[in-house]
Amino acid sequence: MPTVLVNGVNREIKAPSDTPLLYVLRNDLELTGPQFGCGLAQCGACSVLLNGKEVRSCITPLSAVAGKEVTTLEGLPARWAKQKKLTGPEAAHVLHPVQQAWIDEQTPQCGFCQNGMMIKATELLESTPSPTIEQIKEAFTKSGPSPHLCRCGTYTAIIESVQRAADIMARSIL
Ligand code: FES
Numbered sequence: 625m626p627t628v629l630v631n632g633v634n635r636e637i638k639a640p641s642d643t644p645l646l647y648v649l650r651n652d653l654e655l656t657g658p659q660f661g662c663g664l665a666q667c668g669a670c671s672v673l674l675n676g677k678e679v680r681s682c683i684t685p686l687s688a689v690a691g692k693e694v695t696t697l698e699g700l701p702a703r704w705a706k707q708k709k710l711t712g713p714e715a716a717h718v719l720h721p722v723q724q725a726w727i728d729e730q731t732p733q734c735g736f737c738q739n740g741m742m743i744k745a746t747e748l749l750e751s752t753p754s755p756t757i758e759q760i761k762e763a764f765t766k767s768g769p770s771p772h773l774c775r776c777g778t779y780t781a782i783i784e785s786v787q788r789a790a791d792i793m794a795r796s797i798l
């Protein structure tokens with residue numbers, strides 16, 4: 625029975641090893657942040673971090689994540705708490721700056737694509753703490769498996785939210 629490290633916890637999975645990670649996350653582990661959009665690695669709704677890099681979980685088989693760390697939208701607060709060495713109630717109640725920025729900016733419309741947008745923003749800000757608008761556009765349209773698509777057209781709000789998240793992160797440096 626495969627064991628997968630998801631959001632810092634080792635989970636035993638009964639599904640066959642060729643099962644898409646997205647199905648395992650949603651159906652076996654009840655982590656419903658990642659969404660099923662296209663199922664073809666074309667939209668980004670299903671994105672998660674695999675060892676800190678965005679992957680499309682709809683086309684990533686369970687066998688590909690053995691021995692690696694999966695972080696879903698649900699795991700972002702704990703990821704941030706670990707990076708900031710927060711413990712106790714502080715760690716329990718913190719939101720990831722990307723999530724806080726998305727709330728502050730009221731970014732989503734229907735919300736369906738926003739899991740992938742926040743995962744991509746997290747990946748970008750971990751490598752580029754103060755991205756330019758061009759770098760943000762590049763990250764969401766050209767880097768990684770394929771573009772992130774939003775049928776509601778929230779692209780401008782997403783750029784502003786990434787900038788706000790970068791600002792929250794910068795202010796959180798002790
Ligand atoms: S559902 Fe995976 S990229 Fe669209």
Ligand code: FES
Nearest residue numbers: 734735774775776
């Ligand atoms: S907010 Fe509706 S698809 Fe992006």
